[in-house]
Amino acid sequence: MEGGEQPDILRHFQAGQEARLAGDLDKAATHLFQAFELNPASIHILLEIGLLQSQRGEWEHARHCFDQALQVQPDNPQALDAMAHACQAQGQLSEAIKYWSRAVDLQPDYAVAWQNLGLAHEHLDQLPEAIAAHQQAATLRPDDAKSHRLLGMAQLDYGLLSAARKCNERALELAPDDPEANWQRFFLRALEGDFPGAWPDYECRFNLPGRTTPDFSSDAQRWQGEELPGQTLLLHAEQGFGDTLQMIRYASRCAERVGRVHVWAPEALRRLLANATGVSAMVDQPGAFDAHLPMMSLPGVFGDSLESPPTAPYLGKWSGADTPLRNIGLAWAGSGNQPLDRRSVPLAELSPLWNVPDVTWHSLQVDRREAIAGTPLRDRADELTDFAASAEVMAELDAVICVDSAVAHLAGAIGVRAWVLLSFAPDWRWGREGERTPWYPSLKLVRQEYGESWTTVAQRLAAQLQ
Numbered sequence: 001m002e003g004g005e006q007p008d009i010l011r012h013f014q015a016g017q018e019a020r021l022a023g024d025l026d027k028a029a030t031h032l033f034q035a036f037e038l039n040p041a042s043i044h045i046l047l048e049i050g051l052l053q054s055q056r057g058e059w060e061h062a063r064h065c066f067d068q069a070l071q072v073q074p075d076n077p078q079a080l081d082a083m084a085h086a087c088q089a090q091g092q093l094s095e096a097i098k099y100w101s102r103a104v105d106l107q108p109d110y111a112v113a114w115q116n117l118g119l120a121h122e123h124l125d126q127l128p129e130a131i132a133a134h135q136q137a138a139t140l141r142p143d144d145a146k147s148h149r150l151l152g153m154a155q156l157d158y159g160l161l162s163a164a165r166k167c168n169e170r171a172l173e174l175a176p177d178d179p180e181a182n183w184q185r186f187f188l189r190a191l192e193g194d195f196p197g198a199w200p201d202y203e204c205r206f207n208l209p210g211r212t213t214p215d216f217s218s219d220a221q222r223w224q225g226e227e228l229p230g231q232t233l234l235l236h237a238e239q240g241f242g243d244t245l246q247m248i249r250y251a252s253r254c255a256e257r258v259g260r261v262h263v264w265a266p267e268a269l270r271r272l273l274a275n276a277t278g279v280s281a282m283v284d285q286p287g288a289f290d291a292h293l294p295m296m297s298l299p300g301v302f303g304d305s306l307e308s309p310p311t312a313p314y315l316g317k318w319s320g321a322d323t324p325l326r327n328i329g330l331a332w333a334g335s336g337n338q339p340l341d342r343r344s345v346p347l348a349e350l351s352p353l354w355n356v357p358d359v360t361w362h363s364l365q366v367d368r369r370e371a372i373a374g375t376p377l378r379d380r381a382d383e384l385t386d387f388a389a390s391a392e393v394m395a396e397l398d399a400v401i402c403v404d405s406a407v408a409h410l411a412g413a414i415g416v417r418a419w420v421l422l423s424f425a426p427d428w429r430w431g432r433e434g435e436r437t438p439w440y441p442s443l444k445l446v447r448q449e450y451g452e453s454w455t456t457v458a459q460r461l462a463a464q465l466q
Helices: 007-022 025-038 043-056 059-072 077-089 093-106 111-123 127-140 145-157 161-174 179-191 195-207 241-255 267-273 295-302 347-355 387-395 406-414 454-465
Strands: 228-236 258-264 281-283 291-294 327-331 360-363 377-379 399-403 418-422 443-447
Touching (some): 007 025, 043 059, 077 093, 077 111, 111 127, 145 161, 179 195, 195 295, 241 258, 241 295, 241 406, 267 387, 327 406, 399 406, 406 418, 406 443, 418 454, 443 454
Parallel strands (some): 327 360, 360 377, 399 418
16 A cells, blocks of 8 residues: 555555455455545555455456556556456456566566466467466576476476476475475376376375365275275275276276275266176265275276286277278367366367268267257267267277267277377376377377367378278
8 A cells, every 4th residue: 555545544455455365355345445435546455456356256347446457557567467367267368468478578577477477378378488487487486386387387288398307306396295296296207108106196186276086984994905805895986987987997906806896986987887897886875895995096006007007998898890980989079177178179170080981970979069060970969878878889880089088988998999189288198109008909099299280180180091
């Protein structure tokens, strides 16, 4: 606040700011609007009310406050940063970048704004620009673990693995217990195929923001791979459908060490997973068990390397013969619940596939059905009632083309021939290079290069199919 503010204005402003920071937004509003009535021209009060509206998710009101502040002080870096956040929240990343760029031009040592600018560029896949911004933030804050981790993330996505490792090492030196830095080390090691070195760090996933695992309110021990003759082990799903399909392969190994293997998974998977080797029973309620383990921890328990995962198919060999490509299934999008969804592909960008002669195309999407209009895709969504039904449909096809989604894992788990479209920044399980994966012998990986359109990728794939 300005030094000459009247005591009542200052009192209301400070009380409102304290209440906002404490999360008491109603109290904050009472004090801040009283301060505003006493001095509607104050930049500080306008900014504080805008931040309050931001916390409420009232972005238009917030932007109005920030706009008023910028009309008075167009070169105020804090107002520019606040306006950029509001633009970002409304999905206007290009506008946000303009405001953050202006903020760091005016105040080159504004580390937080550099960091925010880097994240915005990364969400638009502008990775050289993201790296440059994060380098500025890390230079300004050499002892801030987050700055080094975010720089490493952008470098990782751009394929600069050596540089990303150095940033990750620095982040861990500064914050060895930071779950996000430990997760980044897992991702780097797994991406390069060092799975034995990666699995211990994978356990930090439960401490990541927003990550949870089912709580069965049991005193049963967490299984460490020990022999439990005559006893029951509960394996429980914890993440997406694809993760569960990938890891159910370990049920057969578990069955060699315990008396019974019970599996809890979402209902859509139960009928299919009941056929997995080693599964004694699928359960909708955990019941009595002697030990438990989240399914994604299984490869760590067995200490698997890239060369040694249990081989696929492991849910029955439903198909996989090298038949002529007459009927091909297509799944072009994942669930959409990832904040940075690079794996999904706009269907229109796959149109070069329609030029492959003598192919009947089948949509394997259970959602986004409206996108099929005007394409040669036959809608099979009504038949895809669960994953067992999906497996039956896929077994009728000669091949599948899909993105990194549960469809890819299902195809690999049942031995169906499939081409998997991978973005330039693939998930850890697919590695950085190569067109084959030890996880699923029936899959062929089709990799996008950075800056390459999906239309170009589709043209390459169409040429292979002809």
